[in-house]
Amino acid sequence: MDYFLQQLINGVTLGSIYGLIAIGYTMVYGIIGMINFAHGDIFMVGSFISLILIVALGITAATPVLLLILALALVLVVAMALTAVWGWTVERVAYRPLRGSFRLAPLITAIGASIALQNFVQVSQGAKNKPLQPLISGDFQLTDGGADGSGFIVNLSYMQILIVVTTVVLMAGFTYIINKTSLGRSQRACEQDRKMAALLGVNVDRTISLTFVMGASLAAVAGLMFLLYYGVVDFYIGFLAGVKAFTAAVLGGIGSLPGAMLGGLLIGLIETFWSGYFSVEYKDVAAFSILAIVLIFMPEGLLGQPEVEKV
Amino acid sequence: MMQARQRDSLFVASVKDSLGGALVAFALACVMVGLKVDVASGRGAELFLEHRWLAVAIAVALVFVVRLGMNMFFWKREDAPSLGLSGFLPKGGLGDGSTNLLKYGMLVLAVALPFALMYYLGSRGSRQYIDLAILVLTYVMLGWGLNIVVGLAGLLDLGYVAFYAVGAYSYALLAHYFGFSFWICLPLAGILAAFWGIILGFPVLRLRGDYLAIVTLAFGEIIRVVLLNWYEFTGGPDGLSGIPRPSFFGLEFTRGEGGFADFFGLKYNSIHRIIFLYYLIFIMAMFTNFVTMRLRRMPIGRAWEALREDEIACRALGINTTNTKLTAFALGAMFGGFAGSFFATRQGFISPESFTFLESAIILAIVVLGGLGSQVGVVIASIVMIGGFEMFREFEEYRMLVFGIIMVVIMVWKPRGLVSSRTPSVALSKNAKGISADLVQEGHG
Numbered sequence A: 001m002d003y004f005l006q007q008l009i010n011g012v013t014l015g016s017i018y019g020l021i022a023i024g025y026t027m028v029y030g031i032i033g034m035i036n037f038a039h040g041d042i043f044m045v046g047s048f049i050s051l052i053l054i055v056a057l058g059i060t061a062a063t064p065v066l067l068l069i070l071a072l073a074l075v076l077v078v079a080m081a082l083t084a085v086w087g088w089t090v091e092r093v094a095y096r097p098l099r100g101s102f103r104l105a106p107l108i109t110a111i112g113a114s115i116a117l118q119n120f121v122q123v124s125q126g127a128k129n130k131p132l133q134p135l136i137s138g139d140f141q142l143t144d145g146g147a148d149g150s151g152f153i154v155n156l157s158y159m160q161i162l163i164v165v166t167t168v169v170l171m172a173g174f175t176y177i178i179n180k181t182s183l184g185r186s187q188r189a190c191e192q193d194r195k196m197a198a199l200l201g202v203n204v205d206r207t208i209s210l211t212f213v214m215g216a217s218l219a220a221v222a223g224l225m226f227l228l229y230y231g232v233v234d235f236y237i238g239f240l241a242g243v244k245a246f247t248a249a250v251l252g253g254i255g256s257l258p259g260a261m262l263g264g265l266l267i268g269l270i271e272t273f274w275s276g277y278f279s280v281e282y283k284d285v286a287a288f289s290i291l292a293i294v295l296i297f298m299p300e301g302l303l304g305q306p307e308v309e310k311v
Numbered sequence B: 001m002m003q004a005r006q007r008d009s010l011f012v013a014s015v016k017d018s019l020g021g022a023l024v025a026f027a028l029a030c031v032m033v034g035l036k037v038d039v040a041s042g043r044g045a046e047l048f049l050e051h052r053w054l055a056v057a058i059a060v061a062l063v064f065v066v067r068l069g070m071n072m073f074f075w076k077r078e079d080a081p082s083l084g085l086s087g088f089l090p091k092g093g094l095g096d097g098s099t100n101l102l103k104y105g106m107l108v109l110a111v112a113l114p115f116a117l118m119y120y121l122g123s124r125g126s127r128q129y130i131d132l133a134i135l136v137l138t139y140v141m142l143g144w145g146l147n148i149v150v151g152l153a154g155l156l157d158l159g160y161v162a163f164y165a166v167g168a169y170s171y172a173l174l175a176h177y178f179g180f181s182f183w184i185c186l187p188l189a190g191i192l193a194a195f196w197g198i199i200l201g202f203p204v205l206r207l208r209g210d211y212l213a214i215v216t217l218a219f220g221e222i223i224r225v226v227l228l229n230w231y232e233f234t235g236g237p238d239g240l241s242g243i244p245r246p247s248f249f250g251l252e253f254t255r256g257e258g259g260f261a262d263f264f265g266l267k268y269n270s271i272h273r274i275i276f277l278y279y280l281i282f283i284m285a286m287f288t289n290f291v292t293m294r295l296r297r298m299p300i301g302r303a304w305e306a307l308r309e310d311e312i313a314c315r316a317l318g319i320n321t322t323n324t325k326l327t328a329f330a331l332g333a334m335f336g337g338f339a340g341s342f343f344a345t346r347q348g349f350i351s352p353e354s355f356t357f358l359e360s361a362i363i364l365a366i367v368v369l370g371g372l373g374s375q376v377g378v379v380i381a382s383i384v385m386i387g388g389f390e391m392f393r394e395f396e397e398y399r400m401l402v403f404g405i406i407m408v409v410i411m412v413w414k415p416r417g418l419v420s421s422r423t424p425s426v427a428l429s430k431n432a433k434g435i436s437a438d439l440v441q442e443g444h445g
Helices: A002-032 A039-057 A065-098 A104-125 A158-180 A182-192 A194-199 A204-230 A237-252 A257-277 A283-297 B002-032 B053-075 B084-088 B096-152 B161-178 B182-204 B209-229 B271-297 B299-309 B311-316 B321-347 B357-370 B375-391 B393-413
Strands: A139-141 A155-157 B035-039 B047-051
Touching: A002 A039, A002 A155, A002 A158, A002 A182, A002 A204, A002 A237, A002 A257, A039 A065, A039 A104, A039 A204, A039 A237, A039 B002, A039 B035, A039 B047, A065 A104, A065 A204, A065 B002, A065 B393, A104 A237, A104 B002, A104 B035, A104 B357, A104 B393, A155 A158, A158 A182, A158 A204, A158 A257, A182 A194, A182 A204, A194 A204, A204 A237, A237 A257, A237 A283, A237 B209, A257 A283, A283 B182, A283 B209, B002 B053, B096 B271, B096 B299, B096 B321, B096 B357, B096 B375, B161 B182, B161 B209, B161 B321, B161 B357, B182 B209, B182 B321, B209 B357, B271 B299, B271 B321, B271 B375, B299 B311, B299 B321, B311 B321, B357 B375, B357 B393, B375 B393
Parallel strands: none
Antiparallel strands: A139 A155, B035 B047
16 A cells, blocks of 8 residues: 555655656647657756756755755746747748648658757767756655564655656646736637638747747646656657657547646656656556557547537 | 839838847847857856857847848739749659659669779778768668558658667677677667567557647667666667677678688678678668558558548458558568667667657658658658758758758648659559648648
């Protein structure tokens, strides 16, 4: 039971990170109907930007708590802004010229952009793993391991709390933006019918760009969280994280924000429980199989709307 | 006077736009290029930063200058001359006659290549070029195989490398456990790959477009992860080595009695095997091409293309979409399997590392960049992508970066691929002209 609880905590943490990335996929797919294959690599770039900023600001575990929080907040904001520029540029260079082209075209440029981004980071930052000493340590012990100390000690670290809280806050913020602001309204309009939205005065190109900006900045948050949680990044983390986040988006129902979050949580939980109870080697197989099974039996996902095919 | 003002405003507008571009370039480069985080050796795993502000300045200046030039002379001018690059290709892609000429020219060149190389460079000098030609032909074959699935049937398959892997491992494992020879395994590998294609295809072919793409990607990864972790059976990350080489009608390419050279009274030379492999893959690729071209004229091929254009209309006309898709998937997989077992016999060693997603992406890129559904396009794209890629072997680090950028650039420049004119598979008149790919909806028929 204690072991289960620990896995649950770990799974929710991992799921939050996947969920944040998944939102980028789901928003872009919802609005222009393409898989932004480079999104996983945008997440990786965000992670690297965060790492460089942390090292540049000289943040270590020895930094006083208040200063540490301020500095990390600064890192978060700057990383979000810079990663957003990366997301915007990819859209501008690789996707916008192909809008209205046949549907495979942007997918190919997306794969090209993904390869280019990965190798750009490899060239500019080196291929080595970059380990970061843990900045936020300490935890709550939820169980004491029994009187004789033989039981399993369940830890809930500050880091995990931070990740989950940040995710919840950001999710609330973005749900507000989508549902209440005029930007969100134009996004939803473009999602329903791009041509009609344009006729009614919505600047479609701008809305799509902003969607990429929002997705990329959320990916940057996920990148920072990933970095702080695992303490190591390399140029290749984007691919796997990207595929799993996409799985999460599909599982939750692509195009739906709460769906992406729910899907992220489920994928995180499945992966942790699979590694905890079965085998670590095959955890990716578990995640991919879930993707295939969901798509085959429930293509609209958990919270998505079934697509009506029109002639 | 009037003109001067216009010129002026053009200049001002160009500068403004270029400044914007430079600003974006700065935002992109300031952290990712300007600072390099590295691991200090010897001081624990401490991280330190390396400053490279000069590189940032160069990148920003480059973006500014290029954008300014483009704005001044091309983008913002109404009388802009069209960009030089498109002048190299005839309007609307290659016409019918030139495509035919190109086809036969390439065919003759491909047949004569090893001997021409041997004649000019000698057996030692030509070896690396023939090796490269074998690699290019392998990708041509894979491209043609995938072309059936993506180009003709319009099913986006991002996990094609899985069938390549199935073919390679089928041969390697059959040879390893049962001692089967290459010629028995070649058809078996194709059949097994086709079988896998059906197994994977059956549940997923109900999915549309991008969903299908992502599920095939997932299957590709699953097969790779299984190959990687099933240590007892597949050798895991160590792979399988000592895969037997193919023989020429029972003649081994060995030195001494009973070998290929001995039988034909030639002096033994290791290049014989390379040339044999070259013609082997050449024949296999041409076989793929032949089957595809024939199938295109048969009802099943027409059904593939109809399916690509409009699935609902197909169903309305009574085409069994599941079977149509499955045959395309299985046939594509079969050719992938053939190519895979050729790969295994050529390398003599295989490991899961050769079958990553990147490989699928490269094959797909070849098909799409060549122009979906175009057989000649696949050849051109393979030569450009693989040949170009191998040329820059010394720039190991940069070539993948350039590869990715080229994928984006070619696609933005010519979204319909390099060969964007298609001969209709079915036409009423005997002398039907090729039509521009822009006239068809999804692929190009």
